[in-house]
Amino acid sequence: FIYVITAFNLSYPITPWRFKLSCMPPNSTYDYFLLPAGLSKNTSNSNGHYETAVEPKFNSSGTYFSNLSKTTFHCCFRSEQDRNCSLCADNIEGKTFVSTVNSLVFQQIGANWNIQCWLKGDLKLFICYVESLFKNPFKNYNYKVHLLYVLPEVLEDSPLVPQKGSFQMVHCNCSVHECCECLVPVPTAKLNDTLLMCLKITSGGVIFQSPLMSVQPINMVKPDPPLGLHMEITDDGNLKISWSSPPLVPFPLQYQVKYSENSTTVIREADKIVSATSLLVDSILPGSSYEVQVRGKRLDGPGIWSDWSTPHVFTTQDVIYFPPKILTSVGSNVSFHCIYKNENKIVPSKEIVWWMNLAEKIPQSQYDVVSDHVSKVTFFNLNETKPRGKFTYDAVYCCNEHECHHRYAELYVIDVNINISCETDGYLTKMTCRWSTSTIQSLAESTLQLRYHRSSLYCSDIPSIHPISEPKDCYLQSDGFYECIFQPIFLLSGYTMWIRINHSLGSLDSPPTCVLPDSVVKPLPPSSVKAEITINIGLLKISWEKPVFPENNLQFQIRYGLSGKEVQWKMYEVYDAKSKSVSLPVPDLCAVYAVQVRCKRLDGLGYWSNWSNPAYTVVMDIKVPMRGPEFWRIINGDTMKKEKNVTLLWKPLMKNDSLCSVQRYVINHHTSCNGTWSEDVGNHTKFTFLWTEQAHTVTVLAINSIGASVANFNLTFSWPMSKVNIVQSLSAYPLNSSCVIVSWILSPSDYKLMYFIIEWKNLNEDGEIKWLRISSSVKKYYIHDHFIPIEKYQFSLYPIFMEGVGKPKIINSFTQDDIEKHQSDAGLYVIVPVIISSSILLLGTLLISHQRMKKLFWEDVPNPKNCSWAQGLNFQKKMPGTKELLGGGWLT
Numbered sequence: 001f002i003y004v005i006t007a008f009n010l011s012y013p014i015t016p017w018r019f020k021l022s023c024m025p026p027n028s029t030y031d032y033f034l035l036p037a038g039l040s041k042n043t044s045n046s047n048g049h050y051e052t053a054v055e056p057k058f059n060s061s062g063t064y065f066s067n068l069s070k071t072t073f074h075c076c077f078r079s080e081q082d083r084n085c086s087l088c089a090d091n092i093e094g095k096t097f098v099s100t101v102n103s104l105v106f107q108q109i110g111a112n113w114n115i116q117c118w119l120k121g122d123l124k125l126f127i128c129y130v131e132s133l134f135k136n137p138f139k140n141y142n143y144k145v146h147l148l149y150v151l152p153e154v155l156e157d158s159p160l161v162p163q164k165g166s167f168q169m170v171h172c173n174c175s176v177h178e179c180c181e182c183l184v185p186v187p188t189a190k191l192n193d194t195l196l197m198c199l200k201i202t203s204g205g206v207i208f209q210s211p212l213m214s215v216q217p218i219n220m221v222k223p224d225p226p227l228g229l230h231m232e233i234t235d236d237g238n239l240k241i242s243w244s245s246p247p248l249v250p251f252p253l254q255y256q257v258k259y260s261e262n263s264t265t266v267i268r269e270a271d272k273i274v275s276a277t278s279l280l281v282d283s284i285l286p287g288s289s290y291e292v293q294v295r296g297k298r299l300d301g302p303g304i305w306s307d308w309s310t311p312h313v314f315t316t317q318d319v320i321y322f323p324p325k326i327l328t329s330v331g332s333n334v335s336f337h338c339i340y341k342n343e344n345k346i347v348p349s350k351e352i353v354w355w356m357n358l359a360e361k362i363p364q365s366q367y368d369v370v371s372d373h374v375s376k377v378t379f380f381n382l383n384e385t386k387p388r389g390k391f392t393y394d395a396v397y398c399c400n401e402h403e404c405h406h407r408y409a410e411l412y413v414i415d416v417n418i419n420i421s422c423e424t425d426g427y428l429t430k431m432t433c434r435w436s437t438s439t440i441q442s443l444a445e446s447t448l449q450l451r452y453h454r455s456s457l458y459c460s461d462i463p464s465i466h467p468i469s470e471p472k473d474c475y476l477q478s479d480g481f482y483e484c485i486f487q488p489i490f491l492l493s494g495y496t497m498w499i500r501i502n503h504s505l506g507s508l509d510s511p512p513t514c515v516l517p518d519s520v521v522k523p524l525p526p527s528s529v530k531a532e533i534t535i536n537i538g539l540l541k542i543s544w545e546k547p548v549f550p551e552n553n554l555q556f557q558i559r560y561g562l563s564g565k566e567v568q569w570k571m572y573e574v575y576d577a578k579s580k581s582v583s584l585p586v587p588d589l590c591a592v593y594a595v596q597v598r599c600k601r602l603d604g605l606g607y608w609s610n611w612s613n614p615a616y617t618v619v620m621d622i623k624v625p626m627r628g629p630e631f632w633r634i635i636n637g638d639t640m641k642k643e644k645n646v647t648l649l650w651k652p653l654m655k656n657d658s659l660c661s662v663q664r665y666v667i668n669h670h671t672s673c674n675g676t677w678s679e680d681v682g683n684h685t686k687f688t689f690l691w692t693e694q695a696h697t698v699t700v701l702a703i704n705s706i707g708a709s710v711a712n713f714n715l716t717f718s719w720p721m722s723k724v725n726i727v728q729s730l731s732a733y734p735l736n737s738s739c740v741i742v743s744w745i746l747s748p749s750d751y752k753l754m755y756f757i758i759e760w761k762n763l764n765e766d767g768e769i770k771w772l773r774i775s776s777s778v779k780k781y782y783i784h785d786h787f788i789p790i791e792k793y794q795f796s797l798y799p800i801f802m803e804g805v806g807k808p809k810i811i812n813s814f815t816q817d818d819i820e821k822h823q824s825d826a827g828l829y830v831i832v833p834v835i836i837s838s839s840i841l842l843l844g845t846l847l848i849s850h851q852r853m854k855k856l857f858w859e860d861v862p863n864p865k866n867c868s869w870a871q872g873l874n875f876q877k878k879m880p881g882t883k884e885l886l887g888g889g890w891l892t
Helices: 104-109 816-860
Strands: 002-005 011-013 019-024 051-055 073-079 096-098 111-119 125-132 144-150 168-171 179-185 195-203 206-209 212-215 227-233 239-244 253-262 267-274 278-281 289-298 312-315 319-322 325-329 334-342 353-356 367-369 375-379 394-399 409-414 420-424 431-436 447-454 470-472 481-486 495-503 506-509 513-515 527-533 540-545 554-562 570-574 581-584 593-601 631-636 644-650 664-671 676-682 686-691 695-703 714-718 727-736 739-746 753-762 770-775 780-784 793-801 809-811
Touching: 111 195, 125 195, 144 179, 168 179, 179 195, 227 289, 227 312, 239 253, 239 289, 253 278, 267 278, 319 394, 325 334, 325 506, 334 394, 334 409, 420 495, 420 513, 431 495, 447 481, 527 593, 540 554, 540 593, 554 581, 570 581, 631 714, 644 695, 664 686, 676 686, 727 793, 727 809, 739 793, 753 780, 770 780
Parallel strands: 002 206, 011 212, 051 096, 325 409
Antiparallel strands: 002 096, 019 073, 019 111, 051 073, 111 125, 125 179, 144 168, 144 195, 195 206, 195 212, 227 239, 239 278, 253 267, 253 289, 289 312, 319 334, 334 375, 353 394, 367 375, 394 409, 420 431, 431 481, 447 470, 447 495, 495 506, 495 513, 527 540, 540 581, 554 570, 554 593, 631 644, 644 686, 664 676, 664 695, 695 714, 727 739, 739 780, 753 770, 753 793, 793 809
């Protein structure tokens, strides 16, 4: 066996391309390796390629044979990029030692291998590919290749050259053609460290260990092929070839793109290197086929080209639109370009016409000839696209003079006028913005996003979309609005915001609006709101406290109304920023009023606050009662005696008269003998006293917490006046069961008549007497009550004078003449409409009967012109002894 062991104090830095390892037999010339001319022996060239001398050495370290002859071998590394190789002197330290026992084979053939190493794209495996350059004449011998390697983390610290035991060994997989693949696992953390390795090759009884090689794995990365290769026609009419970088690559890549174009008129190939992940190819033609492949390599620094990607083929259509689809907003101008190929012939651009939805020919004034084969159409000031069934776009057709291809371009026009409204809370800590999409047409697969830019101070006069903006998360509310909250906020910074519609066809922005948080404040509602009816003045007084924020002058709005389920509000405006109260007149001082107050900046900026919590007035006495109660009397006792019991009756005062309550009633008495006294009757509405003197005047006063009523009714009971009779007659007749008309006639009198009192009662029942106070100027009065026609009623009319109550006129039944008269009047009202309706019905019946009789009569009379006897007679001439009928016929 021959053992070839290389020295480890020298190492060859592996290049990122294929290189050759060659070792020459003893006494061989350099022409054995077909080295280029000009090789300088014993020197190293400027490129730094390495050469190692090998020789036998007895009893040397690492050699286990004795009594061997000494033979020197020289090993050389050569790369594909530079085929020069330099040799070191034979006496240098660190030569390779070879034992020469049975070394005839090695001495005759030497050693020649092609080697290429790279780091796999997943950055986990370092791969070396070893291929023998000579046919092995000893194929019967076992051929094995191993790779010995050491990583920095397992190197010992002291010696410069790793010890033999430090190396790890992996077996290389070899094919029948003596091509071997060696796999070395590399930790991710050590990709930038140096890897030392050598090959151990066994063949034909020869064991050869190569010189030491060194490499940084990160410099030998062979990326995976690019992914996602695809092609498309851009909006400018170019063919865009694009792809994605392979994953896990720790550095930028450069790409080599090779493509071929095959059409009926052009065949071309191209090969370009780019740093981007796309390439544009111009001058594309309809009906052309493009085949593309891409590979990648490290952009800066050493690296290895990846394998080529799988070929991708793209064929253009017979009609090319660019862009094929346009998304735009209302009022904008857009253009489409077209190249039209018809029957293997490209249509000249001058012959192209454009149609919209195959229903409307686009005027030629909107056409432009871009080149011999490219036509352009432009649409100006576009209106919103109206959906047509499931189609949410307009179809734009590029046609020749005689026909249109079935392919078309799509035009989407959306109204992006979205109103954004913002509101700053009353604490000046956050701003809430809201917007709705109900005004715009929904576009499938589109998303909407609010974007904004905050300026340092205030808003510009004309808001514009800033190139630097931030998105804001908005959430859909139950009312269909999106809501976004800015917190914290800068009160005097201008927030320019707009809605961006993102779609695969592009993005659209709504018109921007600029909001100053300080100008959209919705204040807190006023606090400490109170409402009361002022005593003695009788006004609704409303007071409040302004909110702490904002510090601007505020205006106030007050609404008030009678408390209830549905309050009928009245409004009142207060523009005095310093005002904290207001007094308002109200019609009912004794009712409960609900009051609310809200506020807004006096300069009109911002929003009205919410209404404050309602405040309610409390019903209480405001003034003394406006008047005492109206009252009447019932007199009981023997008419022959001078003493009689008088019972006074009155109705409780209403709130509007009592202002607003009555605590008690007081009766004031005044007699003809100048006797005066008062009696407190509490809350009772009936009081009885003894009338003994010739004249007795009583007054009923209403008392509340403020005092006694100032305007009161007096009633004088006088024996002489009770005999004064001025009522000559009294009549009462019922209109219906709920109304009776009472009328009377008076005789002249010297007494001053103040008013009348009408009494009525049902004589068949023991009910109370009912009464009414009537003005003295009235001669007829309608009494509204429940009356039973078959019952008897008593009606009494009392004249009331300043001096006392006069003699009444009393009737115990309804007036019969009046009853009959009104009954006849009522019958007349019923009969007249019946007679009119009957007359109309009879007239209609006669007209219908006349028309039907005429029709039936003339159907039975034959047409004279069809009779033989009537031939030659003139039927238009009137015959003697005939009469003319209304129907136009003649009858003898």
